Every structure is written in C-alpha cells, then in structure tokens.
Amino acid sequence: MPITHEGxxxxxxxxxxxxxxxHIGEAIDPTDPIMQEMAYELIVGNxxxxxxxxxxxxxxxxxxxxxxxxxxxxxxxxxxxxxxDNLIFVPEVLVAARAMKAxxxxxxxxxxxxxxxxxxxxxxxxxxxxxxxxxxxxxxxxLRGAGFIVHDIGxxxxxxxxxxxxxxxxxxxxxxxxxxxxTMPNMGRTIATxxxxxxxxxxxxxxxxxxxxxxxxxxxxxxxxxxxxxxAVDRAKELVALLAELRxx
Ligand code: B12
Numbered sequence: 001m002p003i004t005h006e007g008x009x010x011x012x013x014x015x016x017x018x019x020x021x022x023h024i025g026e027a028i029d030p031t032d033p034i035m036q037e038m039a040y041e042l043i044v045g046n047x048x049x050x051x052x053x054x055x056x057x058x059x060x061x062x063x064x065x066x067x068x069x070x071x072x073x074x075x076x077x078x079x080x081x082x083x084x085d086n087l088i089f090v091p092e093v094l095v096a097a098r099a100m101k102a103x104x105x106x107x108x109x110x111x112x113x114x115x116x117x118x119x120x121x122x123x124x125x126x127x128x129x130x131x132x133x134x135x136x137x138x139x140x141x142x143l144r145g146a147g148f149i150v151h152d153i154g155x156x157x158x159x160x161x162x163x164x165x166x167x168x169x170x171x172x173x174x175x176x177x178x179x180x181x182x183t184m185p186n187m188g189r190t191i192a193t194x195x196x197x198x199x200x201x202x203x204x205x206x207x208x209x210x211x212x213x214x215x216x217x218x219x220x221x222x223x224x225x226x227x228x229x230x231x232a233v234d235r236a237k238e239l240v241a242l243l244a245e246l247r248x249x
Contacts (some may be wrong), residue, residue, distance in 0.1 A: 041074030045095030159193035188220030
C-alpha cells in the first residue's frame with residue numbers, strides 16, 4: 001500500500017541509507033492515514049495537533065499500543081534518522097520531542113495501567129565532571145519511546161551514583177554520556193568501580209557522546225558504543241537480549 005499522507009511521504013524520502021527506507025516504509029506503509037498524519041505532525045513538531053490526534057484516535061477506538069507504534073514511534077524513527085544524518089538539528093529534535101511528549105501524555109497512563117512488559121530498565125547519566133546533557137536527554141527520549149524504563153541520574157554523575165541507581169532500580173543497562181575529552185576517562189573509572197564492587201556481571205554498559213569512539217569503548221571495557229540516539233535504542237535492545245540469553249543458559 002502506498003504512503004497516503006502527502007506530507008509524510010515528503011519526510012519519508014529523506015531516509016536515504018540503504019535498507020532504512022525499506023525498513024521504515026514497511027512500518028509506515030500499512031498504517032492508516034490518521035496514524036500517518038500523527039507521525040507527520042510529530043516530525044514537524046506540531047505538538048498541538050499531535051495532542052489532538054492522539055485524543056481523537058483514543059476516542060475512536062485505536063489502542064494505546066497502536067498509537068505508540070504506528071503513529072508516534074514511526075514519526076520519531078524518521079526524526080532520529082534525519083538528525084543523525086544532519087538533515088535536522090537539535091532545535092527541531094527538541095520540538096519533535098515536545099510533540100512526542102504531548103501524545104505520550106495521553107497514552108502513557110493507559111500503557112502503564114495495562115502492565116505491558118517494558119523492554120528493559122536503563123540508568124542513563126552524564127559522567128563525573130561533565131555538564132552536557134542534550135545528547136543524553138535525546139537518547140532517553142528515544143529509549144522511552146521504544147518502551148524502556150529509563151532512570152535519568154542527570155549530569156556530573158559519579159561511579160557511585162551509577163551503582164546506587166542500578167541497585168535501587170534493578171536495571172540491566174547502564175548508559176553513560178561524555179562530551180569532554182577530559183571526562184571520557186570517567187567512563188572507564190565507572191566501569192572499574194562496577195568491577196571492584198563485584199557488580200560488573202549484573203549489568204551491560206553502553207557509552208556515547210561526541211568524542212567517544214568504538215575503539216575507546218572497547219579499550220575501557222564497555223559492552224557497546226552508540227553514535228546517536230537511534231543507536232542507543234538498538235544497542236540497549238541488543239544488550240537486554242544478550243543478558244537474557246546469558247541468564248537463561
Ligand atoms: C551545548 C554545549 C555546551 C553547553 C551544554 C548545555 C547542556 N545542557 O548540555 C554548555 C554551555 C553548558 C557547555 C559547557 C562547556 N563546554 Co560545551 N559544548 C556544547 C556544544 C556546542 C554542543 C553539544 C551538544 O549538545 N551537541 C548535540 C548533542 C545532541 O550531541 P551529543 O551530545 O554528541 O549526543 C549525541 C551522540 O553523541 C549520542 N550520545 C550521547 N550520549 C550518549 C550516551 C549513550 C549511552 C549513547 C549510546 C549515545 C550517546 O547520541 C546523541 C544524540 O544523537 C559542543 C560542540 C559540539 N558541536 O558538539 C560543545 C563542546 C562539547 N563543549 C566544549 C567545552 C570545552 C565546554 C566547556 C569546558 C567550556 C568552558 N570553557 O567552560 C564547558 C564544560 C562544562 C562541563 N563541565 O561540562 C568542547 C569540548 C572540547 C573537548 N575536546 O573536550 C566542545 C566540543 C566545543 C568545542 N568545539 O570546543 N557546552
């Protein structure tokens with residue numbers, strides 16, 4: 001079935017990496033015009049219309065899951081890809097995030113009351129000495145959108161802060177962000193503290209932030225590296241699956 005909403009079709013064509021257009025197309029093509037309109041209004045950051053469309057969709061019998069998957073997350077997937085490929089920038093992402101929040105405000109209470117199993121529990125923080133949090137917050141937003149429970153421990157987070165949060169919330173995944181070359185080593189120190197406390201096997205640790213690389217992540221013993229918020233979600237899903245596999249064997 002072709003993409004029927006003219007605006008969404010225009011946005012969709014920006015998804016240019018091999019495989020992605022097909023992948024996102026497969027998710028969006030079969031959805032109806034109302035869900036496509038919701039996705040489009042989210043992409044362009046129209047929080048008033050996303051709010052209205054979500055309410056109307058609920059009133060006319062769409063399930064909260066359907067709205068999340070077919071409307072909001074489909075839109076957010078395109079936002080994430082466009083941001084990663086420098087087709088849009090931080091302000092546009094924040095405006096789309098506000099629209100996502102407007103829709104989520106209606107469906108979150110329904111989803112949590114329904115007891116839908118979360119994708120996993122993640123602790124996210126910016127490491128000690130570092131106050132940058134825009135990227136971390138984008139990752140959190142995408143993770144929550146993908147069904148993870150995320151506890152945000154904020155900026156300037158010490159190894160002890162990460163450990164305390166893991167213990168308090170029984171999290172499987174730790175995500176650390178760093179934007180300064182001077183604070184990147186604090187990721188390694190945090191990992192070492194998990195080891196010293198005998199807790200390293202309890203969690204899987206992913207790292208990111210503009211100066212962080214796969215090589216650096218490997219060197220300090222992280223389990224995964226993500227270059228952007230879309231990858232943060234992909235890595236978190238992989239790590240949860242890995243941990244489940246290990247625990248069941
Ligand atoms: C905004 C900003 C600030 C703001 C921060 C506001 C805030 N609330 O975050 C303010 C003004 C406070 C600031 C302060 C400083 N800053 Co500053 N800042 C920036 C700037 C312009 C943008 C950073 C940003 O938000 N990028 C956008 C986000 C979306 O990208 P991101 O963080 O990389 O996140 C993405 C990915 O990396 C990834 N990701 C991020 N975290 C994680 C985590 C995981 C687990 C995963 C998987 C993925 C992931 O996903 C995100 C989304 O795609 C950068 C320059 C730049 N262009 O990067 C300088 C920059 C980072 N800052 C810099 C510096 C030097 C400073 C200061 C030291 C300046 C000073 N002398 O006071 C202070 C340090 C304060 C401190 N202790 O932290 C330097 C760092 C240089 C270096 N090599 O270390 C930069 C590169 C500027 C420069 N070119 O010199 N800064």
